[in-house]
Amino acid sequence: MIYLDNAGTTKVSAKAKEAMLPLLDEVYGNASSLHTAGQEAKTYLEEARSTMAKCLNAEAGEIFFTSGGTESDNWAIETACRYGKMRGKTHIITSAFEHHAVLHTLEEKEKQGFTVTYLPVYKEGIVHVADLKKAITDNTCLVTIMLANNEIGTIQPIKEMAKVCHERGVIFHTDAVQAVGHIGVDVKDLGVDMLSLSGHKFHGPKGVGALYVKKGVPLFNLMQGGAQEKNKRPGTENVAGIVAMATALNESLGEMEKVNKRLISMRDKLFDKLSTIPHSVINGSKSQRLPGNFNMSFEGIEGESLLLLLDDYGICASSGSACTSGSLDPSHVLLAIGLPHEVAHGSLRLTLSKYNTMEEINKVISAVPKVVSHLRKMSPVWDELEKGERKHVI
Amino acid sequence: MLYSEKVMDHFRNPRNVGEMPDADGIGEVGNAKCGDIMRMYIKVKDNIITDVKFMTFGCASAIATSSIATEMIKGQPIDKALELSNQAVVEALGGLPTHKIHCSVLAEEAVKAAVKDYYDKHNIKYDQKLYCAGDCPCVHEYDKKNSD
Numbered sequence: 338m339i340y341l342d343n344a345g346t347t348k349v350s351a352k353a354k355e356a357m358l359p360l361l362d363e364v365y366g367n368a369s370s371l372h373t374a375g376q377e378a379k380t381y382l383e384e385a386r387s388t389m390a391k392c393l394n395a396e397a398g399e400i401f402f403t404s405g406g407t408e409s410d411n412w413a414i415e416t417a418c419r420y421g422k423m424r425g426k427t428h429i430i431t432s433a434f435e436h437h438a439v440l441h442t443l444e445e446k447e448k449q450g451f452t453v454t455y456l457p458v459y460k461e462g463i464v465h466v467a468d469l470k471k472a473i474t475d476n477t478c479l480v481t482i483m484l485a486n487n488e489i490g491t492i493q494p495i496k497e498m499a500k501v502c503h504e505r506g507v508i509f510h511t512d513a514v515q516a517v518g519h520i521g522v523d524v525k526d527l528g529v530d531m532l533s534l535s536g537h538k539f540h541g542p543k544g545v546g547a548l549y550v551k552k553g554v555p556l557f558n559l560m561q562g563g564a565q566e567k568n569k570r571p572g573t574e575n576v577a578g579i580v581a582m583a584t585a586l587n588e589s590l591g592e593m594e595k596v597n598k599r600l601i602s603m604r605d606k607l608f609d610k611l612s613t614i615p616h617s618v619i620n621g622s623k624s625q626r627l628p629g630n631f632n633m634s635f636e637g638i639e640g641e642s643l644l645l646l647l648d649d650y651g652i653c654a655s656s657g658s659a660c661t662s663g664s665l666d667p668s669h670v671l672l673a674i675g676l677p678h679e680v681a682h683g684s685l686r687l688t689l690s691k692y693n694t695m696e697e698i699n700k701v702i703s704a705v706p707k708v709v710s711h712l713r714k715m716s717p718v719w720d721e722l723e724k725g726e727r728k729h730v731i
Numbered sequence: 732m733l734y735s736e737k738v739m740d741h742f743r744n745p746r747n748v749g750e751m752p753d754a755d756g757i758g759e760v761g762n763a764k765c766g767d768i769m770r771m772y773i774k775v776k777d778n779i780i781t782d783v784k785f786m787t788f789g790c791a792s793a794i795a796t797s798s799i800a801t802e803m804i805k806g807q808p809i810d811k812a813l814e815l816s817n818q819a820v821v822e823a824l825g826g827l828p829t830h831k832i833h834c835s836v837l838a839e840e841a842v843k844a845a846v847k848d849y850y851d852k853h854n855i856k857y858d859q860k861l862y863c864a865g866d867c868p869c870v871h872e873y874d875k876k877n878s879d
Contacts, residue, residue: 639766641790645742659766660790660831667766679763715748716788717770718763 339652339697343538343629344487344515344688349581350540356584357542360577368574369565382576385583392586393532394523395549401556401566402579405546406514408559409533410438412548412570413510414481416557417531418446420508421478428476430454432464432493433673435483439512440669443481456482462491462621462674469498477507484513484522484532488657488670488686489621490630492520499528508554514538514546518589519627520597530554536582539589540690545578596691600628603689603698607631610702614709616722618731620684621674629689632657634676636731637719638683638712640667646711647685650704657684677730679718734791735825741795746802751784756852758844761837767793771801771841773812775849780804780812785841792831796838799823804842809849813861815842 340348349357360381366374368382383397390397403409414429421427431443433455443453454472456464464482473480480502485492495511502509510531516522517532518539524532531554535546550556556569563571589596608619608631616636635643640656647654657668659682666672667681676684687701713719721727734742751757751772761768767789774782783801787794800820804812817835821827827835843862850857 637788639789639793642742642794645739645791649743658790665765677764679766682763682766715745715786715794717759717768717786718788720750720770720786 339650339693339700341687341689341693341697341701342653342655343690344490344686345655346537346543347540347690348692349537349542350585350588352588353541353581353585357577357581360580364576368576369563378576381580382574385576385580388583388587389547392583392590393517393549394525396552398567399524399549399552401548401550401570402574403546403548403570404544404575405537406436406512406533406535407438409514409535409546409548410436410481410510410512411442412559413531413533413550414439414442414446414479415559416555417479417481417508417510418449418451419557420555421451424478426476426478427451428454428474428478430456430469430472430477430480430482432456432458432482434458434462434486434488434670435481436487436512436514439481439483458491458673460675461625462486462489462670463625464493464498466494466497466501469501473501473505473507475505477505479508479510481510481512484511484516484527485520485627485630486621486670487515488668489632489674490515490627490688491621492516492625492627495527495529499530502530503528515627518586519593519629521593524549524551536578536585539585541582541585542578545575545582547582592691597628599691600689600693603693603695604629604631606695606698607687607702608633611705614706616729616731617709618676618680620671620676631687631689632684634671634680634684634731635709636680636683636729637716637722638709640682640684642712643683643685643708646708647701647704650700650708652701652704655686655688657686658682680731733828734795735827737799737823737825738792738795738827741798741824742791745785745787745794745798747784747805748786748798749784750786751782754784754845756845756847756849758841758846758848760840760844761789761793763788766790767834767837769793769797769837769841771797771845773804773845773849775809778809780807780809789834789837790831792827792834793837795824796820796827796834797841800838800842809846812842813846815839 366378368378499509517534532549537543620632640658641660671681754772759770772784785797817839820835
C-alpha cells in the first residue's frame with residue numbers, strides 16, 4: 338500500500354507507540370489522584386507538557402491538552418467570542434478556506450449575533466495582510482486564520498497578521514493542525530495568542546491535541562466537571578495519548594530538516610512529472626507550501642473515480658470532489674482559490690510523510706496518467722473539450 | 732466498502748462504453764458543475780434498441796449506473812426501455828449509498844433523453860411530460876428525499 342493521505346491522518350511512529358505502552362500497562366493511575374500510582378501518571382503528563390512547550394517555544398503553563406484539532410478550534414473561538422461579548426465586540430475575521438472546525442463553529446456564532454468577515458485567499462491560496470488591515474474594526478474581537486491549509490498546504494503570513502491584530506487589541510488564533518510537526522512553529526516568534534494542534538497529523542495517536550494559550554489571554558471553559566488542565570478542561574487526561582503525541586512532536590522536530598528535504602524532492606518530482614498531463618493545474622502557491630503537500634486538478638474527470646482507480650493500484654489519495662464529501666459542491670478550498678466547479682471536481686491531493694519512498698512516488702507517476710487518460714476516454718466533458726464544443730479552462 | 736461488488740465491477744469494467752458516431756438517438760443529462768454528466772447513444776431498428784453506448788463524467792456510481800443501464804436496455808423494445816426505473820438500476824447494482832441515488836436517476840433520465848432524441852429526429856409523437864429536464868438540481872432532489 339502506498340499511503341499518500343497524511344494530511345488526513347498519519348501512521349503512529351514506532352517511538353510514539355513505544356512511549357505510550359507503559360501508560361497502557363503499569364502506569365495506569367489517574368493523574369488527579371494523590372497516591373503513588375496517580376502521581377506517577379501526573380509526572381508523565383507534566384513531562385509531556387514540558388516537551389510540547391519546548392517544541393513550540395511556549396511555557397508549559399500555556400499548553401492545554403484537548404481531544405484534538407476540532408476541540409481546540411472550537412475552544413479558541415468560543416472563548417474569544419465570550420470575551421468579546423463581555424466587551425461589547427461581536428465581529429470576527431477569518432479566511433474563506435479554513436477547516437470546517439473553524440467555519441462551522443463561526444456559522445454557529447453568526448446565528449448567535451456575531452458578524453463574520455471571510456478574507457479572500459486569491460489564486461495562490463494566501464491571505465493578504467492588507468485585506469486584514471482593511472477588514473479589522475473597533476468591533477473585532479477575534480481573527481482566526483490557519484497556519485497552513487489542509488488541502489493545498491499553502492502557508493499564511495501569520496506573524497504579520499498577529500502583529501496587525503495586536504496593534505488593534507484583537508485576539509489572534511491560528512489553526513496550526515497541518516503545520517505543527519511539519520514546519521518550524523515558534524509561538525513567540527509568530528506572536529499568536531492561541532494555536533490549535535492535533536497529535537495524529539504528525540505521527541502521534543488520534544483523539545489527542547492541544548490548545549496553546551498565551552499567558553494573560555483569557556480562557557473560558559467549554560465543559561464543566563473537574564479540575565484538570567488548571568480547571569479549564571475537565572475530564573481525566575488521556576495520558577497515554579498525550580505522552581505519545583509529545584514524543585512524536587519531539588521526534589518530528591529532531592528530523593524535520595532531513596525529512597523535509599526528502600519530501601520536497603519527492604513532492605516536486607510529482608509536480609514536474611504530473612504537470613506534463615495536458616490541461617492540468619497545480620492548486621495553490623508552489624513556493625509558500627508545506628513540504629509534503631501535492632494538489633492538482635485534471636480537466637474533464639471527476640475526483641472520486643480517480644481516487645478509486647488509484648486505490649486499485651494500491652495508492653491511497655484524496656480529492657476535493659463533491660462525491661468524496663457527500664455534498665453537492667466540491668471543496669470550498671478549491672472554489673476559494675477561484676477554480677471553476679468542474680475543475681475542482683477533478684482534483685487530486687497527495688500528502689507525503691517520512692515513510693514514503695521515491696520508489697513509491699515513481700509508481701504514482703506511472704499510475705496517475707493512465708487513470709486520467711482512462712477516465713478522459715469515457716468522459717463526455719473531455720469529448721466536448723477535445724472537439725472544441727466546450728472551452729478549456731485550464 | 733462504500734460500494735457493492737457489482738458497482739465496483741461496472742466501474743472498473745464498464746460495459747458498452749464509448750462513442751457511437753452513427754447513433755439514432757443521443758441523450759445527455761447532468762451538469763459538469765455538479766460533477767456528473769451522462770451521454771447515452773442508441774441504435775434503433777424496428778422499434779428495438781439494437782445497440783447502446785455511453786460516456787460518463789462522474790463518480791464511480793455514475794459510471795456504474797450508466798454501464799448497467801446500457802445492459803438493461805440493449806436488445807429491448809423502446810417501450811420496455813422507457814420503463815427502466817432508477818430503482819431497477821439500484822437493485823441491479825445490489826444497492827447504492829443514499830447520497831448516490833441521484834446517479835441512478837441520471838441513468839434513467841439519460842436513457843429517456845436518448846429515446847426522446849430518437850423520437851424527435853423521426854417525428855414520432857410522445858408525451859412531453861414523461862421527460863424531466865435531467866438537470867442537476869432536478870436529479871439531486873432524490874438524494875435530499877432519501878436523506879430525510
